[in-house]
Amino acid sequence: MLDIKFVRENPEIVKDNIKKKFQEHKLELVDKVIELDKQNRETKQKGDELRQQRNALSSQIGTLMQSGKKEEAENIKTQVNIINDELIATEENEKKLAEEIKLIMMKIPNIIHESVPIGKDDSENVEVKRFGEPIVPEYDIPYHTEIMESFDGIDLDSARRVAGNGFYYLMGDIARLESAVLSYARDFMIGKGFTYCIPPFMIRSDVVTGVMSFEEMDAMMYKIEGEDLYLIGTSEHSMIGKFKDQILAKDKLPYNMTSFSPCFRKEKGAHGIEERGVYRIHQFEKQEMIVVCEPKDSYDWYNKMWSYTVELFRSLDIPVRTLECCSGDLADLKSKSVDVEAWSPRQKKYFEVGSCSNLTDAQSRRLGIRVKADDGNYYAHTLNNTVAAPPRMLISLLENNYNMDGSVNIPKVLQPYMGGLEKIEKKNK
């Protein structure tokens, strides 16, 4: 969400930004919201004047009543009643205008960073850099669920019976590997100075609408029946919600946190063949990183954050690349975003395992996350990035460490979390 003042004063910048994002249908919203804002301020002004009159007359009544001049007081009361009638209509108008403005402001996208490449959709995202050699072995690599099944590590059939499609039972070494990845990722981030945090896995609707759009909410969030609670789609939701309506002390910034949570997603809509297995599911676990910082520092953090994910994957010997999100593919709240993609030697291409975003002050304005300053408070900047989402990470881990005999090597750094196990062997059945 942009500052209405900024929109009022820089309509051309806002419109250019909308064009860069190929959302021409939203261009009209800019002039519309400026007009509504004008009306709103006029209406507010009128309301303020009426309220002023009422307040002045009311205090007169007080004085008159005390000195026992009942008749005069009654006279003024009727005057106030006339003002109040007018005020009711004005206040209704104020409310209506404020709602309309907010609705439009939520649709106007955040100003993208000047470095963001211009493009229509994800096909125009730009590869920035590759880390590690993408190796394709001379032998075939099976589909990740097949590898897991060969270790008796997954039971999708039972999961379907128990919870339906989009859930899994992980078992044995695979389940342990998932935990190992999470623990390793957690410790990795603690080593980078981040504070480990386990947040609530459910949040109230006011937090939900603060952190995402209605469309996203409908497509992602599970609601708890009979309660004003939703299952989080990512720990970012409860982690950023933690700061809702807070005025933060300057010397407490930055808040850099790494949080663990299960993530619940409806995943409305159809998906392709490559999204079978554990690639896209209704429930998965994730280690996340969240930063709330001074506006001037947000791009430093942005660069640090994605590079931490790259470093983590490289420490597991998984080749990765970074893919810059182009203007058209960038979510409205984001100023800049980069995907970290891991190499899949089976598909012979990279696939998304993490996403790092700087939302600048768009999210904090929406949620009221401010920084206390002597000369007026201002909005903090918020960023989020995936450290590791184990189900997807397992895919890349299994594929990149798969041996011809069907065994999978455990990367050195994970071995302590696996009780020293160096290799997962195929179960002969």
Next chain:
RNA sequence: GAAGAGAUGGCUGAGUGGUUGAAAGCAUCGGUUUCGAAAACCGACAUAGACGCAAAUCUAUCGUGAGUUCAAAUCUCACUCUCUUCGCCA
């Protein structure tokens, strides 16, 4: 889950219908004093919005939302949260 008590500015805390945006204290900042500091004294000290070069002014906000009233921190209702007691439970 049941009953009771409560929610006021950065903090403590007064305030039960009418110059109360809110006493007092603490903290913080500026000044006087001092060689310097402490103490003392004087002063400043919420947020958001409108208008304006600025100063000033006006409006809203005492957990949230609604209601009663000419007028609400103060009365009514709902919700949220906190505390106490009981119950239940990892």
